[in-house]
Amino acid sequence: MSAEKSVVRNLNLAPQGRLKMDWAWNHMPVLRRIREQMIQEKPLKGKRVAISLHLEAKTACLAELLRDAGAEVAITGSNPLSTQDDVAAALVESGITVFAKYNPTPEEYKEHLILTLETRPELIIDDGGDLVSILHGERPDLLDQVLGGCEETTTGILRLRALEKSGELQFPMVAVNDAYSKFLFDNRYGTGQSVWDGINRTTNLVVAGKTVVVLGYGWCGRGVAMRAKGLGARVIVTEVDAIKATEAHMDGFSVMPMEEAAPLGDIFITVTGNRSVINGKHFPLMKSGAILANAGHFDVEIDKAALEEAAVSKRVVRKYITEYEMEDGRKLYLLCDGRLVNLVAGDGHPAEIMDMTFALQALCLLYVNDNHEKIGRRVIDVPYHLDEQVASYKLESLGIRIDDLTEEQEEYLASWKI
Template sequence: MKSTIEKSVIRDIALAPEGHLKIDWVNAHMPVLNRIREQFEKEQPFKGLKVAISLHLEAKTAYLAKVVQAGGADVTICGSNPLSTQDDVCAALVEDGITVFAKYNPDPKEYKELLIKTLETEPDLIIDDGGDLVTILHSERKDLLKNIRGGAEETTTGILRLKSLEKEGQLQFPMVAVNDAFCKYLFDNRYGTGQSVWDGINRTTNLVVAGKTVVVVGYGWCGKGVAMRAKGLGANVIVTEVDAIKAVEAYMDGFAVMPMLEAAKVGDYFVTVTGNRDVIRGEHYKVMKDGAILSNAGHFDVEVNKVELEELSVSKRTVRRNIEEYTMKDGRKFYVLAEGRLVNLAAGDGHPAEIMDMTFALQAMSLKYVNDNYKQIGNKVVNVPYELDEQVARFKLASLGIGIDSLTEEQKSYLDSWAEH
């Protein structure tokens, strides 16, 4: 039998020592996942099963893979974004007995091949990010569906794709919508995205945010976090939205709200967080200020329309790592960060370890849940059971040394009663 080194496709196994240090660091700051690892080591919920994972392949994801492996699984992992993969982390995982198909910045053809190689291991369970594995399984590689019991999805974008498949009656196995869990969107999407986006922007540009105008495109949970952190950095914040309720919420949170065409005229920084395409496009470039900085925090690199930007520009050059400068015919210059890909991961290290601790705990527990219940669930998208969500929160509180109250029996009875109070 081939070793994981022989089976894997990575950049360089010699990079492993640095990768081990990164994984050790996050391990020390992920107490919830450590607690679940202890349970998995005792219970072996995935013994004899193959698990395929497609996530942003950096240290925190690597530790999730090791936790699933500790539960008895034969784990194969690939990256969910070509610019977020860290080659040293890949090498470290291979040394730890996990098969890896991932490299930093492969060309589009190789990137797709690495996804397919991951699925060709014929997994029983999957963890997906953005729906890439699921899409391949339901289109060009239906032959690999036979062993799939189900899986878990990380993102809003992926869940939208899954629900489209379910609506059309095409979904072939159950998937747990991890993104919709309380301990995901309240903390990961809001606090994680809020901090990591600005980590990525600030380390890439080395420019001040205070006093500048930041346009946040989309006011979902990720947009809320980005806007909140921008305000904390001293920016003037504008929110653009297509949802009237979210627009009112942004207004009551103290932010200016206006159409994108108006915001485009005054913004210094633009951050897209919609999960949709072309939210910044040709008509907006025509009115933007010289020096505007464009970044994306949505899963796919389609929110900032780069095709129309190139059509309107007369030149393009890389002026700093992860910054491309586009010069317009009238001399205005715009700067796109990380090729319009996820700025917090393509130009940073992603969410803080303590935040991903909760999200990846949900992933691990959801994977066990779907494995235990896939026959009863059927071929549909389901939410994380509330008791799992609450258990993650309780583990988190315990790791912080925080206790909370419990209802008395009289209080429970009072809340359950329909009679006059």
């Protein structure tokens, strides 16, 4: 039935996608452990689940886990250029309904989101808030059956908090992005590695000796800056938050406004979740050969319209690299049309990292299913016991043991007496 409903590029690509998924499963021990429990218990039996995530191999493993938990799963991509057509085809073969193609038109991308919601899900997993936004804006007729869901990324949580603050949020959502087992590892080590995987694979240029400007010093920015330093770059951080800027300084990075950094940078990487952080006043200041990349969820962090306006010509010089020639002859290079460089030009975060994140997604979805009435219409943090459970499973999979508190130590910590 999933094949009849699904919209994918080419079902004949399924064997290639299956190989990718098998490789990912082999490197996701935490997810495998939870899957074994789900197969036995079927905690989501009969439930309809809608997913909007970057549709590649690790995401496919999460979708299969939820299927094995008894759910009817429909999935779409959360970015037009991160869907892998072979993985989408393999998911259809595994009994999951898929509405996703690589590089759809904007109209097709929107249609795929709506088709996913028209499966009338009771639970959702969102990345960037597109499903939630459509439910509350264009398709409120599909709201009544939604029990709640989980949000994957910072951008989506910002949108959810705005909905909650306005009093318009209609169901509970868990801010998975804000869990320790997510941001400490996925945002920092996952983004840090995958961004440079994408940039290095695409440009085939050396990083050592270059000046890298990282815009934003949240957990993703920390990871990008850390890896740039490890590759031998000089790193400049730009920030609007005084505390984060102070931290960047104490971590050993130069900190300055973007207008001061613009003439110095060889590679610029946006990781802010905000729009136009590189804009029309910065392009005239940049040196010829500067490379512009984005690692934020939406393609709004680099002002592409202003870049087009400043340029006298443009051409694609390598796959995923567009050259913009300025009036004075300088050339600026935009990677991946300003979309997520780590997923468009790379394979996203390593499987061992997404193992923890998607384990959190699965456990939090079960939590929402069981507790949605008690939670109410609000955004909540991941319950700490679930966060700790994922970290414990991860340590066990690595063969690492840690100490337990003694009874005496627990009593001491619980007492006000010395």
